[in-house]
Amino acid sequence: MLLGRVVGRLWAARQADSLGGRKLLLVRPETASGGAAGRLVVAVDGLDAGPGDRVIVAHGSRVRDLTVGPDVADKDVVIGIVDGVELAR
Amino acid sequence: MLLGRVVGRLWAARQADSLGGRKLLLVRPETASGGAAGRLVVAVDGLDAGPGDRVIVAHGSRVRDLTVGPDVADKDVVIGIVDGVELAR
Amino acid sequence: MLLGRVVGRLWAARQADSLGGRKLLLVRPETASGGAAGRLVVAVDGLDAGPGDRVIVAHGSRVRDLTVGPDVADKDVVIGIVDGVELAR
Amino acid sequence: MLLGRVVGRLWAARQADSLGGRKLLLVRPETASGGAAGRLVVAVDGLDAGPGDRVIVAHGSRVRDLTVGPDVADKDVVIGIVDGVELAR
Amino acid sequence: MLLGRVVGRLWAARQADSLGGRKLLLVRPETASGGAAGRLVVAVDGLDAGPGDRVIVAHGSRVRDLTVGPDVADKDVVIGIVDGVELAR
Numbered sequence: 001m002l003l004g005r006v007v008g009r010l011w012a013a014r015q016a017d018s019l020g021g022r023k024l025l026l027v028r029p030e031t032a033s034g035g036a037a038g039r040l041v042v043a044v045d046g047l048d049a050g051p052g053d054r055v056i057v058a059h060g061s062r063v064r065d066l067t068v069g070p071d072v073a074d075k076d077v078v079i080g081i082v083d084g085v086e087l088a089r
Numbered sequence: 090m091l092l093g094r095v096v097g098r099l100w101a102a103r104q105a106d107s108l109g110g111r112k113l114l115l116v117r118p119e120t121a122s123g124g125a126a127g128r129l130v131v132a133v134d135g136l137d138a139g140p141g142d143r144v145i146v147a148h149g150s151r152v153r154d155l156t157v158g159p160d161v162a163d164k165d166v167v168i169g170i171v172d173g174v175e176l177a178r
Numbered sequence: 179m180l181l182g183r184v185v186g187r188l189w190a191a192r193q194a195d196s197l198g199g200r201k202l203l204l205v206r207p208e209t210a211s212g213g214a215a216g217r218l219v220v221a222v223d224g225l226d227a228g229p230g231d232r233v234i235v236a237h238g239s240r241v242r243d244l245t246v247g248p249d250v251a252d253k254d255v256v257i258g259i260v261d262g263v264e265l266a267r
Numbered sequence: 268m269l270l271g272r273v274v275g276r277l278w279a280a281r282q283a284d285s286l287g288g289r290k291l292l293l294v295r296p297e298t299a300s301g302g303a304a305g306r307l308v309v310a311v312d313g314l315d316a317g318p319g320d321r322v323i324v325a326h327g328s329r330v331r332d333l334t335v336g337p338d339v340a341d342k343d344v345v346i347g348i349v350d351g352v353e354l355a356r
Numbered sequence: 357m358l359l360g361r362v363v364g365r366l367w368a369a370r371q372a373d374s375l376g377g378r379k380l381l382l383v384r385p386e387t388a389s390g391g392a393a394g395r396l397v398v399a400v401d402g403l404d405a406g407p408g409d410r411v412i413v414a415h416g417s418r419v420r421d422l423t424v425g426p427d428v429a430d431k432d433v434v435i436g437i438v439d440g441v442e443l444a445r
Contacts, residue, residue, distance in 0.1 A: 012170055059253070080188075080192065084188070088185050101347035105344075108323075165268055181395075275444050281437040305387065
């Protein structure tokens with residue numbers, strides 16, 4: 001899973017039926033130094049996260065099936081909103 | 090899923106039957122700062138996207154099955170054309 | 179699998195049921211020169227690892243099923259705590 | 268799928284039976300600016316590609332099953348040789 | 357699959373049963389210029405490779421099943437030891 005920051009939302013009028021009009025969040029993965037890491041991730045929101053939230057994004061068909069349902073064409077799902085991070089050293 | 094910009098099209102006369110002559114788009118993934126992130130992605134177009142469009146590309150066997158069909162040897166599919174992005178902060 | 183250093187823990191009060199309240203570790207992947215490589219990984223701890231430990235993180239549905247169970251929405255699992263590394267040349 | 272350039276071939280006398288002595292190509296993934304992106308990919312050649320060719324490499328168990336067969340321990344397969352690229356802008 | 361150099365071995369006394377005490381190699385992926393690419397890979401050795409060897413590492417559940425067995429919680433397996441590389445241009 002990845003740790004990232006919600007940096008925005010996306011709208012797409014033309015979309016495959018299998019996206020189902022769900023709320024899509026733009027998530028910026030984080031590095032150990034708090035910087036941005038590589039490309040943005042578009043994740044389905046299963047927890048009502050908002051801009052600025054730090055979230056845990058899981059990837060895979062089973063997490064999709066367990067959360068937003070098997071008929072969704074997306075395997076990146078927000079499954080946790082982070083309250084605290086305890087860093088070592 | 091990734092957010093990217095359509096930067097071109099590809100033609101391949103010599104191709105595996107399983108590609109089926111489908112329209113192939115070159116997509117450049119984006120970072121939070123709008124820059125390019127890593128390598129290009131070749132995606133099957135299921136929505137008639139064009140050069141310059143910002144698109145959402147999903148990856149996986151189920152999204153392929155649900156959109157372009159199970160006999161296509163490609164798991165990267167354009168499943169949304171982005172109308173708007175609302176950035177936080 | 180990846181080699182990384184445990185750099186902290188995460189708490190998430192709002193989380194999908196499928197995470198099951200399990201202990202979540204932040205792991206920083208390592209490069210050959212000992213530096214940090216890309217984005218952080220959030221992994222379920224199956225071995226009681228702690229901050230500063232060097233760990234092996236496996237990814238996949240089967241390792242998840244074999245260790246923390248099939249109903250967990252996470253495919254990154256700490257499956258080894260490293261005692262020694264013998265570097266060549 | 269990725270777009271890359273064939274930069275060489277590999278030979279491996281000691282190999283798992285499941286590789287089956289197939290022709291292995293070294294492919295360098297490309298970025299939007301034509302540069303090299305990250306690590307090299309070793310792909311099975313299903314189309315008789317040669318050094319210098321620009322190729323499309325697909326990844327996954329189904330593409331492998333559809334092209335080189337289910338008993339091959341490789342999921343990266345050259346499935347197209349690029350004739351033309353039309354870049355936008 | 358990736359091309360990499362074996363840079364060392366790992367020992368982990370505390371490990372999940374599903375690793376089965378197998379020999380674990382640290383592999384540094386290579387770029388086209390021979391440099392190191394990103395994070396290290398921990399792979400199970402199915403061919404008795406040693407430090408300094410250039411190896412091909414495959415990833416996936418089927419290669420694991422075909423080589424080291426289905427009960428191993430690792431999907432990165434050394435499946436070839438490289439004798440020669442013929443670079444184009």
